[in-house]
Amino acid sequence: MQEIMQIYHCNFGYPLLSEKARLALPEERETIPRTDFAKTGLGRECAFDPPIPGEEERVFFQKMKRDFWACLHNPELGVSMTISWSGDTLPILSQWRSMASGDYVLGLEPANCYIMGRHAERENGTLPVLKAFESVSNTVKIEFTEG
Numbered sequence: 001m002q003e004i005m006q007i008y009h010c011n012f013g014y015p016l017l018s019e020k021a022r023l024a025l026p027e028e029r030e031t032i033p034r035t036d037f038a039k040t041g042l043g044r045e046c047a048f049d050p051p052i053p054g055e056e057e058r059v060f061f062q063k064m065k066r067d068f069w070a071c072l073h074n075p076e077l078g079v080s081m082t083i084s085w086s087g088d089t090l091p092i093l094s095q096w097r098s099m100a101s102g103d104y105v106l107g108l109e110p111a112n113c114y115i116m117g118r119h120a121e122r123e124n125g126t127l128p129v130l131k132a133f134e135s136v137s138n139t140v141k142i143e144f145t146e147g
Contacts, residue, residue, distance in 0.1 A: 001129045003118060007094065007111040008140045010083060012072055017106050019050045021074040023095075026067035034059035034116075041097075051101040061114055062093040070095075070108050078146055085110035086139040110140055 023046040033039040038058040045060050062070075068087035073080040085093075094115050096107035109115070113126045121127035130136065 001131055003122075004128050004130050004136070005111075005113055005118065005121065006090070006136075006138065007109050007115060008085070008090070008138070009107055009109045010140075010142065011105050011107050012081060013105045015077060016072060016074050016079060016081060017048060017104065018074060018076065019048055020076040021048050021072055022046055023048075023106070024071040024073065025062060025093075026064050026069065028065035028067065030063040030065075032061040032063065034061065045095065045097075048097075048106070049099050051104045052099050053101045055098070055100040057096060057098045057100070057103075059097075059115075060095040062095055063091065064093065068093075068110070072106065072108075080145050080147070082143045082145070083108050083110070084141045084143075086137075089136055089138045090140070110138075112136075112138075 033042060037056050041058045064087060069084040071080055071082040090110040090112055092111045092114060094109040094111055098105050112128050113121050
């Protein structure tokens with residue numbers, strides 16, 4: 001048997017990411033903040049501030065119920081980015097945001113577990129394991145549209 005942690009780390013920044021941009025996520029989901037600081041951003045995880053000097057990162061784990069997609073839309077640019085993935089093999093979306101000046105980035109990261117490290121995943125019972133001769137296939141699709 002082999003423990004297997006997988007994450008598809010996709011970063012999006014300026015100009016697609018700005019205070020005008022909004023993130024759309026499926027309504028049927030559970031949002032879990034990674035830290036106490038992230039908890040202060042609950043309810044605003046889909047809105048963005050202008051760059052803030054020294055701002056700490058926030059990470060939210062989005063546990064979708066049945067639809068596995070996220071859409072970042074910037075109406076000022078008339079551009080949207082939609083990411084979709086295979087929820088049966090990648091059930092967690094890690095939403096990493098750094099509004100800090102110099103970073104200013106949104107990471108949308110489909111994953112097969114939380115990103116807390118092997119030890120924490122083992123203790124939590126969320127560390128996937130592949131048995132001998134077993135395999136897994138993932139699908140991640142990123143699409144940009146105008147309008």
